[in-house]
C-alpha cells in the first residue's frame with residue numbers, strides 16, 4: 001500500500017507544507033501529472049472506510065484554458081492544477097475525506113509541489129461537473145497544486161523558519177492528560193510528543209485549529225472544539241461539507257503517519273472515554289488505540 005510511503009520522513013513533509021497561494025505560471029509537466037494520477041489512484045484506505053475518489057484537473061502545456069470556469073475567487077494565483085475529491089455520504093465521511101486528501105497533500109509536498117486546501121473559495125458546480133459528482137456523493141473541498149512561486153523561497157533554512165513561524169495555539173491549549181483540565185506536557189506525552197506536535201502543524205480551515213486530544217488509559221481521543229458560528233451565515237452559502245470535521249481528519253492523518261514512522265502501532269476506533277458532561281464540551285470524533 002502506497003498510502004504513507006514517502007521518500008522523505010513524514011515529519012519533514014509536515015514541516016515543509018504550507019498553504020501555497022502563488023504558483024509559477026507553468027503547467028505541470030506530463031511526467032508529474034502521471035505521477036500524481038498514480039498516487040491519487042493508489043490512495044483509498046481511510047480510518048472508517050468511507051469511499052473516496054480523487055481526480056487531477058490540470059491545465060494543458062498550452063495554457064490554463066482548460067481550467068477555465070474552475071473559479072477560486074482570486075485567492076489563489078496561477079494554479080495549474082487541482083485535486084478534486086468526492087466522498088460517498090457516510091457517518092465519518094468528512095473525517096475520512098480530510099484524512100485521505102491530506103495524505104495526497106503530503107505526497108505532493110514529497111514531489112516538491114505546493115498545495116492549498118480550498119474549502120469555501122471554489123466554484124462547487126464546475127468542479128462537481130468535472131468529477132461527475134453522483135447524488136450520493138459530496139465534494140467538500142479541493143486542493144490547488146503546482147510549482148511553488150519563487151517568491152515563497154526565503155534564503156537558507158526556510159523549512160524550519162516556516163514551521164516555527166506558523167501561528168498555532170500553544171501545546172497546553174490543545175493536548176490533555178486524563179481530563180480536559182489537565183494539559184499534557186511534552187515530557188509526559190513521551191514518544192507521542194512528536195505525533196502531537198505534527199497535529200499542531202496541521203492546516204485547518206481559517207486556521208481555527210479545532211483539534212483537541214485527550215490521553216487516557218484507553219487511548220488518544222480526538223475531539224472537535226467547534227468555533228461558535230463558524231460555517232453559519234454568509235460563508236456557509238459556498239460550503240458543501242463540514243470543514244471542521246475535515247480538519248479533524250487532517251489532524252488524524254498527521255498523527256497516524258507520524259506514529260507509524262516512529263514504530264508506534266495503533267488503529268482508529270470509536271471508543272469515547274467516560275467524562276463528566278459540561279456545556280461547551282468538545283465533540284468526540286475518534287480514538288487512536290495503541291496496539
Ligand SMILES: Cc1cc2nc3c(=O)[nH]c(=O)nc-3n(C[C@H](O)[C@H](O)[C@H](O)COP(=O)(O)O)c2cc1C
Nearest residue numbers: 018019075117118119120121203204205206207246
Ligand atoms: C478544510 C480547509 C479549508 C481551507 N479553505 C481555504 C480556502 O478556501 N481558501 C484559502 O485561501 N485557504 C484555505 N485553507 C487554508 C488555511 O487557511 C490554512 O491551512 C491555515 O491558515 C494555516 O496555514 P498553513 O496551511 O500555511 O499552515 C483551508 C484549509 C483547510 C484545512
